[in-house]
Amino acid sequence: MSPVFPISPLLPEIVASLAERPRLVLEAPPGAGKTTQVPLALLHATWLAGGRIVMLEPRRIAARAAASFMARQLGEEVGETVGYRIRFESRVGPRTRIEVVTEGILGRMIQDDPTLDGIRAVVFDEFHERHLAGDLGAALALDVQASLRPDLRLLVMSATLDGERIAHWLDAPRLSSPGRSFPVRVEYPPVRPQETVEQHLARVVSQALRDVDGDVLAFLPGRREIERARAMLERQVEGAEIVALHGELSLAEQQLALAPADPGTRRVVLATNVAESSVTLPGIRAVVDSGLAREPRFDPPSGFARLETVSISQASAEQRAGRAGRVAEGVAYRLWPQSRRLDPSRTAEIEHTELSGLALELAGWGTDELPWLDAPPAGAMGQARDLLRRLGALDEASTITGLGREMLVLGAAPRLAAAALRAAPEHRALVADLLALVEARSPLRGEYGRSDDFRQRLAALHLWRDGGARAARAGSADVGALAAIEKASSGWRRRLGARTAASGVPNAHAVGDLLVHAFPDRVARRDEAQPMRYQLANGRGARLHEASALHGEPWLVVLDLRLDARDSLVFAAAPFDPDVLERDHADRFVTERVLRWDDARQIAEGFEERRFDALLISRKAVPITGADALPALLAAIRTRGVAALPWSEQALRLRARIGALRAWRPELGLPDVSDDALTRTVDAWLSPYLTGKRRIEAVQAAELSEALSAMLDYEQRRALDTHAPEELKVPSGMSRRLVYGTRDDDPGAPPVLAVKLQELFGLSDTPQVGDGRVPVMLHLLSPAGRPIQVTQDLAGFWNRTYPEVRKELKGRYPKHPWPDDPWTASATHRAKPRGT
Template structure:
């Protein structure tokens, strides 16, 4: 670590005002760009403040590398070792003592401290560094700290610091003053060197790295999404490091402490470095000697992965705020240059989306259940739907009871400080299996160590078998199984950390039977139980009711029960990517509350009949079904009526007579509203199904048993004698015409009725017939002797006077056996070919 004088940091000029502001206010927002020195100088400047009264300062850092680096830098400034005045506490590692007054912690550690003792005895201030990164635990820690300050510790100081936050919005949220510090930066030239056609990104990077080494002095910092990309870039760029004048240095969270220190130290012997870093180098840590930045424009950010049930890190485009911060790294010591490996036309989101808005929230739900307050003061409140899903999962895992209260198991899971799925698997394992459970936790959290063809295996047990072989027989045995030794070493280290966390002194017996691993995984994934389809051995039904399938080259063929760790969702059947067989007897032993035996009666929309059966289920997974059950008349009627509501009235056997009756009533209701005829439109009939149709479905179990005559009778029963009389009088089914015959009226909604009649039957009739108290003239379809329309009219008198002579002239020769008198007014009406003598 390079020794830097405190006077060299721009934040120094602001520290007097910062101290006086915190003396007068318990909350403060500090905006300071990278290089200002806020992370290391502010905590030291507050140590002697009267309001701290010898208490401790907690400095919250989002990343472990930054937490260690900040603690080491401050300790060096005091001329002490880490663990004296300044210490740190991160996951699986701590360097603190009774003398420690500045404790640098990662976000999950703060949450544990708050949950274990909300009064935070001995702590006088909490500093939230790099708050703009908006990690879930950072947001939660801030909300819990505000709650503590409001209810238990009004004197507790809260300071939110960041390089690129929306200070005004944060200040409104905290009801706090704002301070802004100048940074230490030089001009940075931005360039967008384009890739060649079909050029893969590592080779694009290599060309730009050569350009950066030629055009600039000092070291080059390359931003890459993660370790996988760093390893690939290292392979490609190794051709540039042909002698001792250039060194390739990785920087990411999986490195050992000594490897991380290598990246944080300046180059030696006048050599140059290319530092290959994740977004850990965006802020918090200081990398000396950087004069050029190459930015791939991507980062690993957490996203909820529905395939695995976990929040996974995905490669996503960075925000504009991150791009600006990355570029600024080139201007810390002198003017620099930033090469962006994406098109200049690409538009980036202004700021990073808060994790709370895009990750799975079972961990947050567990924390809130333990805290016991549902009225926290959030900067961005967690989505209610995601919280509900989180609580549902916690219920399945046994962490919450039916009233959403924390169970004893839930409290133990909270104390373990990991994802609830992993905590449940670890804590429900037997004493003999705890060590093996630690291996599984490491395997679930990490990418599969299997590579190539072995990496496509869907048997999760193969991953553990590779780890076991590496431990017993070394790297060659691991390679024979298609595994990556480096990945296995990292897994072994993670498993060892879990064993220490669970108080296990040594690794247990590695001997397992074929079902042991699946039995342990069951407690992490009780919602991913899968049972083989008896008719299709590659198909499974999941306990959520959805389907799943094995791929063609599966290693799990023939297994009757699986617990699925990873799958790719599909509309029909999801593809199982990783699973393990287990003993189904464990379901009744450990998840008896999820078994249901139920008699089910429902309307089958396909057969339009009532299905009745008794079913035993595990969650939504049907284990047994007995058919042929009896159903009583009332239940059957209720279900058939529900089926009609679901499918609509058109499913009923309407006769022509019933359809006509509904049309007549509907038309007359519109023409003569004063008659108060009943409403038998679709909406009204569906709303009153029980009253008018229910009695006629009594004793039936399928809609096809309802006859058209019964449906007509049900409809007619809605009309009393007076209503029927009014309907027949004012909306008759037929009219008697001058020929003495009755001719049918045809009704259409919102239209006058149609009377189709031969022209000769209307001789002598001057006026168009009318109905509905004379308000509606019927539409006459005047037919030829061949029953073809001659004229459509509602003005018969005008037809006789103006149109009939032309019609007579045209049709008399065509139909000579029919009367075509010159005077239709005095002619005898007839329905026959010739009038009777």
Template structure:
């Protein structure tokens, strides 16, 4: 084929030379520069590659296929020869393949299965600016491999819009930039009219664009559903233009047709997702119509999964989309939102906003979590993910991966669904689990609201028999295809069943959502207690009302009870067999707030669900101590017998901890004390059954024991409770903490006459902290607050002396306070 000249061509020799001298490279190149297809080809004959393979990560399936096909044609071959690709459920590679284009999950599996990457000489991360979670993880794993096992491995991070300087600094890598090919693009805004649906707005914009401008029209829409609606609306236009769709679920032949010029020269209108933003090149486009929307993953707490939500695009994406109109000649970009609307400048990384169970499992399989991420995973989200994986049996108590966890990882799906697929008892059950996995991952096929999974599965089973009923046929066809892929992946030979018992779906889903197994409230058939200890309720029109046991796959979290959005009945006999270890009977002691005393009970539970309670005999001392310390967590630390001296001591410790961090003093804040109550408070309650039985002296000693003897001595030296003033008397220093826990300046309240002869403000904490002096009259009333005693004597004292001398004649008011003797007494009578 005739190879076009790409803007990146002049930079290719420099890219090869850079990688010869340095194993990492950050490459910035705008859309259309040719980086995706030309860089891998340029590296094929590099001496350092030594005949090994190049693996290029391409985030999207459409782009992976397209890039592989284009490079194969450039080399005069077919896909699967020198150039191949691997995506989910599809592989076109052979022993001859030297350039392998893979999607994100595939790269992660390659690294996990063979950390040394035998036979691979270079990893290329294309479109890294999209900041998908799997891409971030893949780069972190690759950097770890390069650092520990493969110093000769080359890593190239390529992006169209990225903070290249920051990334190059993080990777300690050179940074190269390529020019793009762009003609001027005129940008205009065409906001919606009042109550205008998106598809109607698109139809109006396309009609105007075809009439006013030459060339093909590219319309950016958030997803397949919106594309279908827009296509139906455009079918009513009086035009010869061909309307084509471009999204990840298209057949390969249809995708190839969109990416090639129209053979008959007809104008085309391409309705595309953001796959057309930077990953593929569409010939002939002169007009871009941008909805300003995209479907991106967001964590959905209702389901426990990350879902694709329709969100506003970033300014960087809007600029890239507009640039698509200026590839071949001057172009036009119409934005379907008001010009006054402001967009976020850059896309936030997925790692900061999605559920992290899959990432946590990958890290556990890798063996250590100390990887170099561009943006580290949030600690709270990672901890929650590990808790879930422990429930699923994927991690042990030390967060190490279990054999079951490795089997889940091999399935390449969310750990919840993987746990369900692995829990199937036989081939028939597994076929049903494959149906459920496909249904959970897909959009809802039902047109009418229904909170039961059975209705969705019956719609799927009905569609296979040619009777979809009132459901989305296209969605059911997609679900059926995905279920077939899952049966192939799991080696399931049984065909999906035509009918199943009422509890069959729930019995499988319970393995995916063990934390959301629920039992009906004994007095309210609409309320349920969940295994995680929370409460949930059914909608008033729910078909599940009164079911003894449910598993809720989707919940809407509300202030009181969560609302069950989707659930299925579960058989208690199945739970007792499959989750036998979760059914326990034990003595429990809890704090009874109404009686302000302990209550001892014999309790039968399924996880957090209380099945039965009855009074227990004597109170176990260990359980009592734990219950009392837990009561303090509920009531607050003020429930303990604090003295003023103990509160001051804690403030002294906390103040010193902030002023002199090198001392290594422990944290005695409320949060820290409650978090560590099992270590220091619980032993103090041993043998007690009431909160008020804890003596103040015992409590004070238990708290002070948080510091060893040497540290206690240092606290007394550096932050003394009292200080000797020039009068020879000891006076108290008051310590206080602000609402945020930061120390306030310590205060010394003292009569002015007691400081005669003292020139400088007293200091503590090795002289680092000056006391705030509250200078008092002989009657103990405030005269002045100062942190500068010398300045007070020089500037303020003469005025104070004139005013106070007549009011307190029996007390000394010398003209020279610097040399007068300090005293805490009045002058003798007659003097």
């Protein structure tokens, strides 16, 4: 008798809906049975007419598990009615009618046969995970259905999904199924001071084993955290089996984690987010959730993508907690504060990952005008296409090339595919190893785990391959990780037509010479002045860590680094022979004449430079003319500011007068001659006076005055002389200079007239400038030129202050006139005649 699942009563309605309309959205929580029961139910639909069903499953573990469960229900082996296809592994046969596929398999099927001959239904499981392959597969399938196969059925299934939005996108009906679950109590055990994520989790797992019957499922972001937590729990917990579940495990290890525990044995399963959905873990009564996951994040400016540890969404948190309520009431322990607010749902991978693979798929399809749920970001797609052109997969019109089509067929990430297909036949086995190693986490452990020399990973693989597990352990490598890498390498060897595996130690540059074709933008050259620093071909800087195994290498190809604001830290790189660039990437070299400013010598210089992208390969000095030097000279002035110019006192006075009148009479339209404004517009006002010059010091002060004057038209110059004169004639008959610009914060401050007191006798009102709008600031001086009074009110000074000043100064300067009535006295700049 077949087991009954919560989704079972809904199956006839699902089949009937797809009979009437070609698209359907199905929402069903974890444990409802949708992954295994819906495909089996569709097998008997009349509209299927003996055709095949393809189900896209985001994860390899889930794909194997789903196919195995369905095959058991039919009393068959995998590969008969139900089979699966994942990268480098296929269990399908001539009788297979349900194929569970992963990663880019569906996209490859559609690219190879756009009519999907023989396939009557495509099912997208766990669509809420919004993997890039799922989004692309759904968009391609919709395009096929609209143009070539209107009879094709499309079914989108998910446990946590914005069903209304998806249904609107698909123009499809929406069905919901209840799950089978029991109440789950949620607790938030606080972290202790100085406690790591793994320590916090191990402590709470121990608590869960005491408080709850049954098994415990604990979620951690990745393999590294799982291994640390496992080591802690094996020391702390007795009588419980500690099992890991993540994508890097072997098939046997994965099956062990998914199988029921032996009777009387309690189990703790330490899992990544592969255990959120699709796979069934029997006997779980408690969930311990770190609230973290590891997801790829792409940095467009650098061209690097890294796996980052991020907080999960609220939907993921609920789905994880639901795992505790499958068989009875359970408890979910969340290792974050209850006050923390999570994002409602997971962000689509298309929004934050590197898109060169997607761009290549779309180029192969012939258009990117697809019915996207979320369209790829334009900036990331532009950068992806730039990379594909660089790799030779696209031409200048962004049309796929012959090499690009070969890359699509190979199925590797575009960078790695380019390296593999450019390699000579005798290097294909070595390339297969490199492809497997680049895609995997480093197998090195202990002290070697910190090595930045990528060649050591290859050496560990060859040591294990040639000498076995004992030799690998002696070389501080993880045997399990090496076995997984070897399996991937074997798959790549089959695709590349390499008959035997590589072994031994390749020459020092072999690894780098091959990887240059995958990462030509990450070629790096050592800085001769700073040997630990490198310049990358993409223009960024990078540095080696102090214990680097690559110290002294003149050329590197960088595979991985930690992005920093200035110089990023190299995590993995390999040396290479720069002749490879000349031989295989000659089109990236540019020779050009460059002008620059030498700050040390304060002169414009010319060079002929040869570059590989942003990397300087060679430079030699060449003679330059004055016309050549002009851009460099102007750039230097813009950098240093116009204060660096040799201003004369006369020129500075002229600037101050212009600035003052501009403030007093804005309607005259005088130019802004402040430092900032002159620096911004230096090309316009100073260029004619720089002709033939190579140094700033060659500019003459008189030329600066002339350049300033040339900025004014005739009427403005007249207004300047009239309303902001250089000097004023005072009652003594002498002309005295006006000083403008006495306040940096106010160019329109009154000018200062410094004058001896006796020279103003008979003058009743303060002199004015600015078309009579601005009284000057009088600095009244003694006969010795010492200040007596500062005022803008000369009449008030005569009336109130002069009598006191007269008494004091008459005794101090008896030879000078000090009349009782300054209003009627004659002004003079001299002392009294002798004998008076």
